[in-house]
Amino acid sequence: MNLEEALNYRRAVRVFDKNKPLDPEKVKHCLELAALAPSSSNMQLWEFFQITRPELIARIAGACLGQSAAVTASEIVVFVTRQDLYRQRAQSVLEFERGNIRRHSPEERQAKRIRDRELYYGKLMPFLYARCGGVLGVFRALLARGIGLFRP
Numbered sequence: 001m002n003l004e005e006a007l008n009y010r011r012a013v014r015v016f017d018k019n020k021p022l023d024p025e026k027v028k029h030c031l032e033l034a035a036l037a038p039s040s041s042n043m044q045l046w047e048f049f050q051i052t053r054p055e056l057i058a059r060i061a062g063a064c065l066g067q068s069a070a071v072t073a074s075e076i077v078v079f080v081t082r083q084d085l086y087r088q089r090a091q092s093v094l095e096f097e098r099g100n101i102r103r104h105s106p107e108e109r110q111a112k113r114i115r116d117r118e119l120y121y122g123k124l125m126p127f128l129y130a131r132c133g134g135v136l137g138v139f140r141a142l143l144a145r146g147i148g149l150f151r152p
Contacts, residue, residue, distance in 0.1 A: 016072040027075060041125060043089045051076045086129035094121035 031048060039045065051057055052075050060078065064070035097117040101110050128144055 013069065015068045016074065018072065018074055022075055027077075031077065041090075041121075042093050043086065043125070043129075045083055045085055045089060045129075046079055046081050048077055048079045051078060083129060083131070087126055090121045090125040090129075094118065097121065 027050065031050060034048065035044075051060060057070070057073060057076055060076050061067070061070035061073075070076065094117055098114055101113045101117070105113055124147075127140065130140075
C-alpha cells in the first residue's frame with residue numbers, strides 16, 4: 001500500500017480491543033518516523049511520550065473527558081510542545097549548519113553563509129520565540145512581520 005492509498009482508506013478507531021496487543025516494534029518504528037518530521041526552522045520544539053502504564057492511561061483518559069478511544073487504549077502517545085527549549089535547539093541547529101556549510105559550501109561563500117545562519121539562529125529565532133507580552137510583544141510581532149516582507 002502506498003501513501004495515497006493509506007490516506008484514502010484511513011479510518012479513526014474509537015474503541016480498542018485490549019485483547020489485541022500492539023506490536024512494540026511497530027509502535028517504536030512509528031515514533032522514530034515521527035521524530036523525523038520537519039518543523040519550523042528545524043527547531044523540533046516538541047517531545048513525545050509513550051504511555052503504557054494503566055494507571056497513567058486512566059489519568060490521561062480522564063483528561064480526555066472519558067472518550068472511548070482513550071479509555072480503551074492500551075498505549076497512548078502524548079505530544080508536548082517545548083517552547084522552553086528554543087535557545088538550546090537554536091544553538092544545536094546553528095552548530096549543525098556551521099559544520100554543514102564548512103563541509104559542503106565553496107570556501108569563498110562560507111563566511112557569508114555562516115554569518116547569515118548566526119544572525120538567523122543566534123538572534124532572530126531567540127527573539128521570535130522569547131515569551132514577552134504587552135507592548136514589547138506587539139513590537140516584536142510587527143518587527144517580525146516587517147522583516148518578513150523584505151525576505152525572498
